[in-house]
Amino acid sequence: MARPSDLPLDATLADVGEFGLISRLVELFGTDERVLIGPGDDAAVVRVKRGHVVVSTDVMVEGRHFRRDWASAEDVGHRAAAQNLSDINAMGGSATHLTIGLAAPADLPASWALGFARGFAAECESVGATVIGGDLTRAAEVVVAVTVLGECTQAPLVRSGARPGDVLALTGRQGWAAGGLAVLGRGFRSPRALVEAYRRPQPPYGAGREAAEAGATSLIDISDGLLAEAGHLATASGVAIDVRSGAFDLPEPLLAVGAALGADPLQFVLGGGDDHALLGTFPDAASLPEGWLVIGEVREGSGVTVDGGEHDGPTGWTHF
């Protein structure tokens, strides 16, 4: 079988063919001792130690969730994996295995698909997770559907456990990716730290499990926007949440972008997603693990407020 490096640089998926590409992709994915049957059969089989499996599926569409001119194939692979690994983090769990469904135009460069897979595999490897299978087919645009499996060492952390009196807390970078997206949208490439944060988010892997061990009452990952996700916690828990705008340390690159674009940098923090920070509630500030910041509180009632009042600005992302 030809090695990936044998591919002509301009080879498309149509040139390489479904099975030719799959065999090259599979070479990029490692394995682990829990994989009983890996890619290449009708299904994969993995060992499950803890009597349960945590499962999440996410779909990314070119032009909507990523642009090939704004990030490298490797970057998109890292992002696609991070988005899914983060869903397991948000349950207080650890990701173990993933599958990738890739639909793509026949003229997609095979090198893009291979770069995507390299980035995806590298991100998974960083948390000890393995790609075990997938599907490849033709479509008008690139669509990536990922399913991630994982496990929890204690009860999964759901959205519905927040109680009045809890503190609201955040861990991980927040607003950076939204700042990077705003920069790219204006045709700029700097501040580089924000653009890189958009291209390759750095979710606080492991912080979900630490939150569960510390007695967090609810947890969610911020993919659609901080206030939007706070709203999901509030709705699921039947409580009100108030966010304190003064709680955030606005990092220098966000201040710079705010100044350059004439935008309030706080809006990136309150409305931005894509960093996959974690938002959770805890019985009190004393129970927070290291790296968490108190940013508000849980009250009786419903809905989300900022500094006790309605928020005037974007709260997040809507898909339709």
Place this chain on the structure above:
Amino acid sequence: MARPSDLPLDATLADVGEFGLISRLVELFGTDERVLIGPGDDAAVVRVKRGHVVVSTDVMVEGRHFRRDWASAEDVGHRAAAQNLSDINAMGGSATHLTIGLAAPADLPASWALGFARGFAAECESVGATVIGGDLTRAAEVVVAVTVLGECTQAPLVRSGARPGDVLALTGRQGWAAGGLAVLGRGFRSPRALVEAYRRPQPPYGAGREAAEAGATSLIDISDGLLAEAGHLATASGVAIDVRSGAFDLPEPLLAVGAALGADPLQFVLGGGDDHALLGTFPDAASLPEGWLVIGEVREGSGVTVDGGEHDGPTGWTHF
């Protein structure tokens, strides 16, 4: 919350919105005692009894794998589920849980998405499997990515176990869906039995487990074409496979379509997929469970032959 029946008939996904549609979809999916956390959180959690999980992902694209004018939304839902449930059948296992990633244009009728989900849920229910989550996003065309989880009661049946001297055997309808597709492609709607077989395949659910219990040496489901799948068995097992063309009972509707379209009806059987019949190898004909038909044999060597010679005709489907 509004009931599905409250939707205006012409409401689109954009009218209903992401969360409005998701809440309606979730109502259509049942639950079971193995579901610890169902749809609506960052991930679902299911109980796993047997220490392993069987996993497969498939992607279907409108215009390529289905056409909205050739089948109802319910039909497409049945087909999408059947295709995935069949992958677990082909490992000798039973499907337990599924996720759906749906990417669709904003102007897709919400009623189509709901009809799809109804058909999907009904097909899953027929084998005791449950939909536990998914994702919904916007795209230029309808793309459905399904991941199915399952379990085996004995060692999973892989493609690589066929040995020279084994018999090759088939169970389930084969060629019917291909006949139906050919009919639809010419603008006809009959024979109705074939068109219905294309719209709603009837995979031989449970036959995979029976094959495993009977000592089958390898197993695969026929989604791309009988000879193509026989080729996958031969390659994975390092053997040659010979198919006997006289072994098949050609059903009356296939004979009728062959006559009407001037085609050899055997080609639908040898080259057709989409029925999700099972193709397997067994140590001898005496070990076949009920409902299996011997259609050939496994020999030393490599490749697939028909009646000892090269096949002159289509062997299956290629994706690029």
